[in-house]
Amino acid sequence: MKKNIRLIIFTAFVMTVLSSCTKWLDIQPTDRVSDESLFSDSKGFRTALNGIYQLVAAPQLYGRQLTWGINSAMANDYYSFYLNDELKSASNADLKNNNIKGSLADIWRKAYTVIANCNKLLSEIESKDDSFFQYGRSEKNMIKGEALALRALLHFDLVRIFSPAAIRNNQEPFVPYQEIYPAHIAEALTTKEIMVRIIRDFEQAQALVEENDLTTNPLYLSGGLVYRMDGTSSQDLVFFTFRMNRLNYVGINALLARAAMYAGDYAKAKKAARLVYDFGPDGKKWFGFTPEYLTNNVTRSQKLPEDLLLAFYDPKLITNIKNYRGNLTFQLNTSYQAFFPAAERDYRRNIINTSDNVSYKWLESISQTSQNLIMPVVRLSEAYYIYSECLYREGNTTDALIFLNKIRSARGKSSAFQDITENGYYAELLLEYRREYMSEGQTIFAYKRLNRPMVLGNQTIEVNDRFTAPVPEEER
Numbered sequence: 001m002k003k004n005i006r007l008i009i010f011t012a013f014v015m016t017v018l019s020s021c022t023k024w025l026d027i028q029p030t031d032r033v034s035d036e037s038l039f040s041d042s043k044g045f046r047t048a049l050n051g052i053y054q055l056v057a058a059p060q061l062y063g064r065q066l067t068w069g070i071n072s073a074m075a076n077d078y079y080s081f082y083l084n085d086e087l088k089s090a091s092n093a094d095l096k097n098n099n100i101k102g103s104l105a106d107i108w109r110k111a112y113t114v115i116a117n118c119n120k121l122l123s124e125i126e127s128k129d130d131s132f133f134q135y136g137r138s139e140k141n142m143i144k145g146e147a148l149a150l151r152a153l154l155h156f157d158l159v160r161i162f163s164p165a166a167i168r169n170n171q172e173p174f175v176p177y178q179e180i181y182p183a184h185i186a187e188a189l190t191t192k193e194i195m196v197r198i199i200r201d202f203e204q205a206q207a208l209v210e211e212n213d214l215t216t217n218p219l220y221l222s223g224g225l226v227y228r229m230d231g232t233s234s235q236d237l238v239f240f241t242f243r244m245n246r247l248n249y250v251g252i253n254a255l256l257a258r259a260a261m262y263a264g265d266y267a268k269a270k271k272a273a274r275l276v277y278d279f280g281p282d283g284k285k286w287f288g289f290t291p292e293y294l295t296n297n298v299t300r301s302q303k304l305p306e307d308l309l310l311a312f313y314d315p316k317l318i319t320n321i322k323n324y325r326g327n328l329t330f331q332l333n334t335s336y337q338a339f340f341p342a343a344e345r346d347y348r349r350n351i352i353n354t355s356d357n358v359s360y361k362w363l364e365s366i367s368q369t370s371q372n373l374i375m376p377v378v379r380l381s382e383a384y385y386i387y388s389e390c391l392y393r394e395g396n397t398t399d400a401l402i403f404l405n406k407i408r409s410a411r412g413k414s415s416a417f418q419d420i421t422e423n424g425y426y427a428e429l430l431l432e433y434r435r436e437y438m439s440e441g442q443t444i445f446a447y448k449r450l451n452r453p454m455v456l457g458n459q460t461i462e463v464n465d466r467f468t469a470p471v472p473e474e475e476r
Contacts, residue, residue: 039124042133045143046239048121052114052150053245057314060103060110062375064324066157068362070103071441074467076456078439079331079357093466105472107161111154112178118151119181135240138216142240145208149247149255151179152201153377155194156259163191164465165448166264174471195263202256206249212240213249221248222286225305229370244311245374250279250286251310254378257386262449270390276309276383281410287380289410295350299367302351302360307380318364318372331357332438335456339435347412348435359439376440381407385432392425400425407432426452 038044057063065071073083073090080091089100125144130137155177163174168191176186177197189197213221220227220241228244257272279286290304305311314320334357340349351360364372384407392400397420404425405416417428433446447454447463454461 042139045121045125045133048117049143049146052117052121052147053312054314055110055114055117056150056154057312057317057375058110059320059324060106061114062312062377063314063317063320065103065107067375067377067441068439069441070100070107071444072439075434075444075447076333076454076461077443079333082329082331084328095467095469104161104469105474108158108472108475111158115151115154115178116181118147119179121147122151123181135216138211141208142212145205145252146247148201148208149205149252152198152205152259153247153255156198156255156262159191159194159198160262160445160448161469162471163194164468165451166191166195166262167449167451168465192263195259198259199256199263199265199268202252202259205247206252206256209247209249209252213243221250222284229305229374242313244305244308245313247310250276251378254309254380254383257383258378261386261389262445266390266393269386273383273386273390276380277387280380280383289380292347292350292412295347300350300360300365301368301371302363302365303371303374303376304348304351305371305374308374308376309380310377311374312377313373314375315373317375321362329356329358330362332359333456336434336438338457339431345412345414346435361439379436381410381436385429389429397425404429404432407436411435426450427455
């Protein structure tokens with residue numbers, strides 16, 4: 001089976017998407033720019049890459065659907081009565097309904113638009129010597145690595161939405177891997193086939209960005225939120241900061257662990273997760289966990305940013321959220337109360353407005369304005385979950401519980417989880433995904449990867465392939 005991926009011509013998209021963005025690069029856009037002009041100097045590659053980051057922040061992708069939108073609705077994070085028809089269909093796994101078909105097709109088209117632009121940048125950079133770039137090999141490899149990682153990430157999320165999970169062992173091809181620019185037709189691949197390519201690109205990307213993030217400019221990743229989220233005032237170096245919002249070395253390794261886990265390559269997942277863990281509180285201390293006192297007052301850090309390894313950025317995020325929601329409340333599924341027993345401390349409860357049953361994550365904060373504009377994609381805590389599960393699969397249940405309890409303790413829990421039975425362990429692991437990633441769009445894929453039912457109060461929802469969206473009709 002072949003999927004017809006429309007030829008997307010690379011034009012002046014960078015100029016249009018950057019017209020309102022000055023976070024990474026202060027550029028005065030023009031109406032039109034040729035390929036030759038754009039890539040005539042190294043700053044053009046910076047411009048192109050920044051433009052791609054603006055595209056992934058669009059509502060069709062991480063600005064809504066792949067975070068607090070369709071993905072979170074599929075996980076039943078919300079009480080469906082207060083949702084619009086689109087998200088009700090997602091919540092009910094009614095993914096062939098006309099109310100959601102168009103939005104799913106938009107995800108597909110937008111993702112492949114971004115992928116095409118990644119491939120264009122990658123094709124252009126191959127012919128450039130290291131000396132072409134202001135900071136030589138380190139800058140060239142960083143740009144190339146980020147583009148590769150973005151390509152892998154978009155394909156990965158397409159697979160998780162439009163293809164059965166690897167555990168289902170479905171041999172039918174669903175999603176193409178597009179790695180050539182330009183291309184009209186790409187062969188669709190099975191989940192296992194495409195995951196090999198996704199993992200390959202993450203591994204190559206990790207090696208490419210390593211020099212910049214660990215040797216050339218380590219401060220912009222290791223220096224805390226003041227650099228990772230708020231950047232630097234130096235115009236010459238601004239492109240190399242904001243590493244939380246970019247595909248950085250630690251974030252790529254976390255995504256590699258996530259992808260390897262999804263593919264069932266537990267040895268590779270364990271190795272990548274351990275590397276990420278070693279950058280946390282028990283290792284290099286580049287990343288930590290938001291302290292409780294920053295979550296329980298009016299100036300709360302609503303997105304727990306200290307452990308965010310990757311969070312995309314959009315200056316229009318709050319406006320877009322308000323415009324989409326209108327008068328809808330997006331109340332959380334009341335089953336969330338069972339995730340946070342009253343007898344247990346867990347400061348993730350502080351991120352929920354319990355009087356209205358809504359998450360503070362996507363409400364406008366007057367005090368934490370930087371957090372208003374970011375979309376969490378992967379957290380340090382996920383490395384703990386993956387490493388714990390890999391240990392559990394090896395039969396090392398003692399250490400598996402130690403690492404699972406590290407996160408519970410880091411989030412304020414005083415009790416230790418001790419159930420080593422398979423049902424008990426995985427029930428708690430999935431509850432941890434829910435607590436940590438509530439309304440961030442990741443929880444559904446933990447259930448899908450494991451093919452375990454969602455238990456919400458008295459309701460049990462079988463997963464199987466119910467949350468696999470049909471490939472858009474025009475692409476079949």
